[in-house]
Amino acid sequence: MSEMKIAVRKHPAAYSPGEEIAGGVQWKLDKMPQSVEVRLLWHTTGRQFEDVGVVASVRFDGAQDDTQSFSFAAPVAPYSFTGQVVALTWALEVVALPHKENARVEIVIAPGGKALELPKV
Amino acid sequence: MLVRRWHLRYKAGNSPLGLMAFFNQPLSARRTNRANSIIFFGAFTVFGGAFFFLFFVKPVLDVWAARSWTETHCSIVSSRVREFQGNKGPTYSVDIVYSYPVGGQEYQARRYDFMGGSSSGYDEKQAVVDRYPPGMQTVCYVNPSDPDDAVLDRGYPDGLKFGLIALIFPAAGIGGLAFTWNRSKQPGANLWSPPVIPSIGVATAGMTAKPEPGNIGLVTMAPPGTTRHDRPVELAPTMTTGYKALVNSLGLIAFGGGLIAVIASNIKVLGTNGSDGSNALTGIVILGVITLILLISTTRAFMQLSDPRIHVRIAPGTVRLGQDFTLEWEAQGGRRRLSGLRIAVQCQEESVYQSGKTGGIAISVCYRADLVNTQQPDQLTTGTLTMRMPDGVMHSFNGGRNRISWKMRVIGTVPGWIGVKDEYPLVILPEGWEGVT
Numbered sequence: 001m002s003e004m005k006i007a008v009r010k011h012p013a014a015y016s017p018g019e020e021i022a023g024g025v026q027w028k029l030d031k032m033p034q035s036v037e038v039r040l041l042w043h044t045t046g047r048q049f050e051d052v053g054v055v056a057s058v059r060f061d062g063a064q065d066d067t068q069s070f071s072f073a074a075p076v077a078p079y080s081f082t083g084q085v086v087a088l089t090w091a092l093e094v095v096a097l098p099h100k101e102n103a104r105v106e107i108v109i110a111p112g113g114k115a116l117e118l119p120k121v
Numbered sequence: 122m123l124v125r126r127w128h129l130r131y132k133a134g135n136s137p138l139g140l141m142a143f144f145n146q147p148l149s150a151r152r153t154n155r156a157n158s159i160i161f162f163g164a165f166t167v168f169g170g171a172f173f174f175l176f177f178v179k180p181v182l183d184v185w186a187a188r189s190w191t192e193t194h195c196s197i198v199s200s201r202v203r204e205f206q207g208n209k210g211p212t213y214s215v216d217i218v219y220s221y222p223v224g225g226q227e228y229q230a231r232r233y234d235f236m237g238g239s240s241s242g243y244d245e246k247q248a249v250v251d252r253y254p255p256g257m258q259t260v261c262y263v264n265p266s267d268p269d270d271a272v273l274d275r276g277y278p279d280g281l282k283f284g285l286i287a288l289i290f291p292a293a294g295i296g297g298l299a300f301t302w303n304r305s306k307q308p309g310a311n312l313w314s315p316p317v318i319p320s321i322g323v324a325t326a327g328m329t330a331k332p333e334p335g336n337i338g339l340v341t342m343a344p345p346g347t348t349r350h351d352r353p354v355e356l357a358p359t360m361t362t363g364y365k366a367l368v369n370s371l372g373l374i375a376f377g378g379g380l381i382a383v384i385a386s387n388i389k390v391l392g393t394n395g396s397d398g399s400n401a402l403t404g405i406v407i408l409g410v411i412t413l414i415l416l417i418s419t420t421r422a423f424m425q426l427s428d429p430r431i432h433v434r435i436a437p438g439t440v441r442l443g444q445d446f447t448l449e450w451e452a453q454g455g456r457r458r459l460s461g462l463r464i465a466v467q468c469q470e471e472s473v474y475q476s477g478k479t480g481g482i483a484i485s486v487c488y489r490a491d492l493v494n495t496q497q498p499d500q501l502t503t504g505t506l507t508m509r510m511p512d513g514v515m516h517s518f519n520g521g522r523n524r525i526s527w528k529m530r531v532i533g534t535v536p537g538w539i540g541v542k543d544e545y546p547l548v549i550l551p552e553g554w555e556g557v558t
Contacts, residue, residue, distance in 0.1 A: 017553060039149045044523035046472030047483040051520030054149045077551035078518045084485035086470040086523040095147045102147040111552055116515055118470060118487035 002029045004103040006038070006094040013105065014113035015074040021107065024069045025060075025094045033096040036060045038070045042078055044088045079110040083118035161475075162297030169290025176236070177284030180277075183235035187275040190262040195221035195271075197257040198229065202246045205239050213246045214239035217253050221261055223268040230261070230271040236278035245279075353449070354438030356529060356545035369422070377415045424539050429455040431531050431541055433464070441550045443512035448492060451503045452533065459501045459541075461534035464493040466527065466547070468514060473522040488514050492529075501533075516551040 008023035015021055025038055039057040044050055055075055060068050081088050093104035108115045196219065203216040215233045222228070233249065253259065253273070264270035434449040452459055468488035474480055492506060518525040527549045533541030 017551070039147075041149045042520075043148055044520040046474070046523035048472070048474035048476075049522035051523050052148055053520065076554050077516060078520075079515060079551065081515050083470040083487055083515075083525075085472040085483045086485075086520075086525070088518070088520070088523075091148060093147055093149050095149065100147055100150065104148060111512070116513070118485075118515060121486045121489050 002031075002096075002101050003027065004029075004094055004096065004101055006092055006103050006105050008092065008105060008107060012108075012113075014108035014110075014115075016111060016113050017074050017076040017109065019074045019113075020071055021074050021092070022069070022071045023092060023105075024067065026067045027094070027096060027101075028065045029096055029099075029101060031099060032064045033062045033099065033101075035062050035097050036066070036068070037095050037097060038068075039093045039095065040072050040075075040090070041093060042088055042090050044086055046086045074109045079116055080108045081110070081116035081118055084120045159298065162294045164294070166291050166294030166298060169287060169292075169294055172287045173284060173291055175284075176287060177281055180235040180281060180284070183272075184275060184277055187235070187262050187264075187272055189265075190272075190275065191265050192260050193221045193223065193263045193271075195219045195259060195261040195273075197253045197255050197259065199255050200250045200253045202243060202250050203239070210241065212239040212241055213243050215246050215249045217250065217273060219253075219259075219261055219271075219273060221263060221271060223263060226268070228263075228268050228271070230269065232272045234272060234274040234276070234278045236280040238280075240280065352438060353434050353436035353447075356433045356435065356547070358543040358545055371419075373418060374415050377411050421539065427455055428535060428539060428541055429453065429459055429533060431462075431533055431543065433529060433531060433545055435529075435547075439548045439550055440510050441554055442510050442514060442516055442552045445507060445509050448506045448508070449504070450493070450531070452501060455535075456502045458535045458538070459533050460536050461496045461532075462493060462501050463491060463495075463530075463532045465489060465491045465530045465532075467530055468525065468527050468549070471524045471526055487525075510549060512552055516554075517547070517549045 004025070004027040006023065006025045008021060010022075021040070025036070027033075027036060037057050037059045039054050041052055041054045043052050056072050058070050058072075060066070078088055080090055090107045090109045091104045092107060093102055095102040110116055198218040198220055200215075200217040203214045205212045205214070214237075216231060217233055218229060218231045220227055220229045259273075261271050261273050262275045429452045431450055431452045436447045436449075437444075440446045448464070450462075450464060452462075466489070467486060470483075470485045470487055472483045474483055488511070490511075492508065493500070493504065495501065515525045517527050527547040529545040529547055531541060531543045531545065535541070
């Protein structure tokens with residue numbers, strides 16, 4: 001059975017803009033992938049729909065069983081936040097291509113490493 | 122060894138989502154929901170367009186083509202009103218069989234006009250049938266290239282009016298598609314999308330990869346061709362006022378007037394039938410509502426012409442959270458009638474949703490602050506204010522369906538009149554943002 005893992009070094013996984021996000025991925029796949037990609041993305045949830053934006057990625061050459069490290073600079077924006085009707089989270093996702101086995105870990109990117117909580121005024 | 126430690130962290134639940142989503146769709150591969158709008162408005166366009174084509178365009182083209190058809194003597198073989206039973210009561214059609222000679226050979230046809238089909242309203246069909254009793258000698262029109270193709274009445278059919286009304290559906294569909302396309306190409310004026318970097322290259326085994334300089338991960342560089350608005354900017358209201366509003370209202374009157382004419386003429390037809398009282402009543406109600414909307418919007422537009430217009434400028438034109446900015450305002454035209462002025466800045470969450478055939482935007486205001494709230498005559502007409510955007514709030518953001526928008530609201534009180542109520546979109550950038558706006 002395929003297995004993929006992704007994790008970051010920092011605990012808790014909360015970053016200020018510009019801070020380095022370092023981590024590693026490990027995978028053991030049933031099939032040989034073309035490549036394995038680590039993606040840094042934001043993801044919104046709303047009343048009904050979700051939006052996704054991949055802001056950076058790094059691709060590793062295909063190997064069926066491997067361990068890799070990665071590093072990104074935390075983007076300036078958008079901030080992680082939780083509101084009354086919309087929430088935005090950041091995540092690091094590892095995807096094996098083309099079969100799309102994947103795993104991800106959620107992180108916070110906001111000033112002071114603290115996700116905003118938007119009140120109802 | 123390193124990965125093993127991470128694995129233990131994961132097992133201990135340090136990952137907030139506990140995310141090991143094997144065989145699920147990757148989050149980063151999910152579509153951003155523009156497809157739903159395209160399908161919805163596309164269906165409107167296709168089905169509405171098909172209806173419009175069948176019940177307006179095709180009959181009109183047929184009428185034009187039949188102008189060159191050969192006028193031929195024909196005799197009525199039979200004529201009757203044909204009845205069709207349906208879920209909502211019977212419908213009727215004119216069923217006239219006529220024969221005519223072409224090239225020494227006798228042909229028969231049963232097409233009365235180019236609309237065809239059946240509809241409610243017995244009396245109008247019976248009136249047609251009465252005009253063509255069996256045995257009557259009259260003229261029909263025959264397609265010179267196909268003698269089987271003939272018509273008794275080659276004029277514009279009455280049902281064309283309904284086909285014209287159907288134009289609303291493809292028009293709405295095309296408008297929706299254009300709106301969806303524009304929204305995906307350009308974020309709203311008060312929305313801001315962080316740039317997306319599809320890929321930063323390939324790392325070989327054992328290497329550590331970082332975003333390239335100049336990309337979103339580094340805050341100091343802006344891609345070529347992008348600018349930040351450091352200079353003062355006059356804000357443009359989102360709502361249309363003044364002469365533009367009046368022109369829009371007059372355009373609405375032109376369109377609505379045509380619609381009223383079509384509905385009114387159909388009410389006249391239906392009213393004479395006797396069997397379509399409910400349809401006539403529906404038409405009268407629609408006509409009344411349209412007339413009322415036109416009256417209100419035009420009256421309002423005329424009244425607003427004499428309202429003061431308040432011009433608002435901010436410097437810099439795009440403000441960052443935690444940054445000082447200057448607000449200037451100036452009232453023009455009827456400004457002496459202003460008795461109160463309130464200028465507020467507001468941030469709100471917006472989330473588009475679809476529920477059945479309807480949809481909307483769920484809104485929650487998350488920040489609001491009065492910048493100006495005065496009744497002092499000297500401050501009503503002009504003023505300048507320097508203040509700092511708060512930090513600890515969310516910047517402008519456009520994810521597509523889920524957004525954070527900022528706006529400035531200007532409310533000017535004019536006693537006994539409509540007064541000023543304008544909204545100006547604002548772009549509020551994140552702290553420290555030096556790049557793309």
